[in-house]
Amino acid sequence: MLLSIPSAHTEVITSLQFSPHHSTVFCSTSGDDTAALWDLRQSSQGHEVARLVHHQGPVNHALFLHDDDRLLLTASDDRTVACWDVRALSAPVGGIQGFGDGINKMLRIPAPVGSENSNRSNCLVASACDDGMVYIHSLMPDTTGVSATMVDRFWAATSTVNDIVLSPNPRMLITASEDCAVRVWNIIGDPSATTDDRLVTSFEEFDNPVNHIAVMCYTDAEEQEQQQQSEDCLTSTTTTSSSCWLYAACSEFIFAVDMDPTSGTFGDGARTFTGHQDYVRGLEFLNRNTLLTVSDDATGVEWSLTTADPIRQVKLHEGLVMASATSAAKDVLLTGTDGGELRAWHLPFNTETCCGGINCC
Secondary structure, eight states, X not given: OOEEETTSOSSOEEEEEEOSSSTTEEEEEETTSEEEEEETTOXXXXXXXXXXXXXSSOEEEEEEETTEEEEEEEEETTSOEEEEETTBOSSOSEEEOOOSSOEEEEEEEOOOTTOGGGSTTOEEEEEEETTSEEEEEEEEEOSSOEEEEEEEEEEOOSSOEEEEEEOSSTTEEEEXXXXXXXXXXXXXXXXXXXXXXXXXXXXXXXXXXXXXXXXXXXXXXXXHHHHHHHHHOTTOSOOOOOSEEEEEXXXXXXXXXXXXXXXXXXXXXXXXXXXXXXXXXXXXEXXXXXXXXEETTSEXXXXXXXXXXEEEEEEOOSSOEEEEEEOTTSOEEEEEETTSOEEEEESSOOSOOTTTXXXXX
16 A cells, blocks of 8 residues: 555545646545645645635535646535636635536536637536536636636436546547436537437446446457457456447446447447446546456456456455546556545555466456
């Protein structure tokens, strides 16, 4: 273990995010209405750099902007997004309001082709909310702060939208929701557009709410290699090969469905990852062939993406593991619990594999 902070927050840690600009800096958000910045290199004050106090409700997510190293966004159940300048964190330098309910996840998205927001000075952020809607705002940083304008919003679910990610086709985004569905949407940026204009496809065969989603795509060469490895593993539970897979955490299971990387439509290929005993709370790709998941069962599981079999299972905490993040180099894993405990782990894990290290594909 690299780091352990038993009381990083006084309530549940809701999300963890590494900075794309500083490899050892990360942000945690919490049900205690705060967010915090940490630096793995800074040992003084328990590695804490700053405590962000502003919101009037649980903070659910933080978003660093890849194209602006100054800005950090935090989203809350208080129906606002706060914009922070990381050089001076005493108070937000801007914010976004007008949401119908709490915000669960934010995503930086590209501007639609031909949109007036496609110039470089504007940044589009999509927000997944408890009211079943996705809101899209244009952020305009300047020398004094950040202003925001809503450019689109649409109904994405009949209940809470839990997660939102970009499709392999950057003109589309994917949502996961409490109404047991994953849906693919065109990014339009026009409030007058209809659901038929927006909705590309949906997958509604889940028995429980979908909490998290992630996408992995392969080149033709990688796809052929994965197919060969699958054929070589005699104990494999599946030999289906596809160039792109959507992974969905649903209850204690992870389901994978193949999808067309251009059209966004789902195919017939499917996989099920079974091994956790409670809700899965995080999906992290360690490399092109390995998925790491964390769960309320206090463990993390490494999975082979070739076979859908577990490689190893590691006890991470005594409490429920509610959030995770991996560094860009995939050499550090962050985990946070329902009680506010924060830990950092060296990767890869060196514990015994589930198959004893013999023929472990």
